[in-house]
Amino acid sequence: MGYQLSAVVADVELLREETRELEHAVLGGLRQDFALLPVTPRLVEDLTGAPPDYTAGEPDPEQPFTLVLSPALTGVLARWSRRGPIAYVEAAFAGGLGHQAAVVWLGGARSWGPRFDAVFDGPRGEWPINAALVELGVEPGAWIDPFAELGLHVERDTAGWLAHGRRGLTVDYWDELAEEWEERQSGIGQQPDGPRSVGDWGIP
Template sequence: MSYQLSAVVADVELLREQTADLDHAVLAALRQDFALLPVTPQLVTELTGALPDFAIGEPSAEQPFQLVLSPALRELLAGWSRQGPVAYLEAGFAGGLGHQSAVVWLGGAVSWGPCFDDRFDRPRAEWPINAALTRLGAEPGPWIDPFAELGLHLERDTAGWLAHGRRGLSADYWDDLAEEWEQHQQPPRPGPVGDWGIA
């Protein structure tokens, strides 16, 4: 099973304010009052006035992102971070192999990263996306790590996140559906004794 992510994550109100007038911005709800903004070529063009550029070859520590973060895009995200921390996250997995990368801006400048990992031999908390989400203010909860706690596992790719946002789904949507399904699968409870024909 594959997984692909290219997104900006920040406080939902911060992202709502910064993207209110954009035609190609779709916000997807996460838990803990965060939101995910899927980064598409159309969005990058709208934000920067230029077509996006993509790295040649696989991401690495030297070139952590597939999307080349142009000076205009970096400046824009840094500007957003004056209202609170903003992270750009990327991940790509197929057949159990893959990578993830992250960078965080705060107060108009990079405050952490960029960080890249394709070995995952460190504790989960130090994986790039988990570390970035912690720096955004993600709180521990019942899920295994910040990635799952906020709900980044809910969709498998950009198209999924776009659909999630356009449909206005919550981060608990799938859990709610499963719970509803389970309730409807329960056999009907027996009625009172009188309903059994026993007087």
């Protein structure tokens, strides 16, 4: 099963305030009072007044994102970051192969990144999205890394995150469904014994 992500991640109240007038903004709730804003062509047009551009080839360290971060788009994100740190994160995986990249703005300017990885041979905490989330202030928790701690694994693509946001789901929704099913099957309330594993992200 593949995985695709193109999104802005920041404090939920920051994103709610900055996107309240945008027609095509949909926020997906994450843990620790963060939210995810799926970046779609219509959203980019809302933000910049022009359709997005995409790179022709595969992303690499020199051109880390599939989405071209135009001056107009980065200007909007930099402006938002005056209220708190903002990350743009991107990932694409299929058959265990793929890449991820991230960049962070704070105080009206780029403060970290961009970083890109398609090998994932370094420590998990140094992978681009994990490292960017730490820059946002994500705290360690029961899950294996910041990516899973916020719940970025619960939807597999932009369409999933749009549905997630429109339905007002929490990132614990699928765990809650599984627990309800277990309770119905066993007749007793069973809770997980410990932190869950999120398996391979490729996002390894």
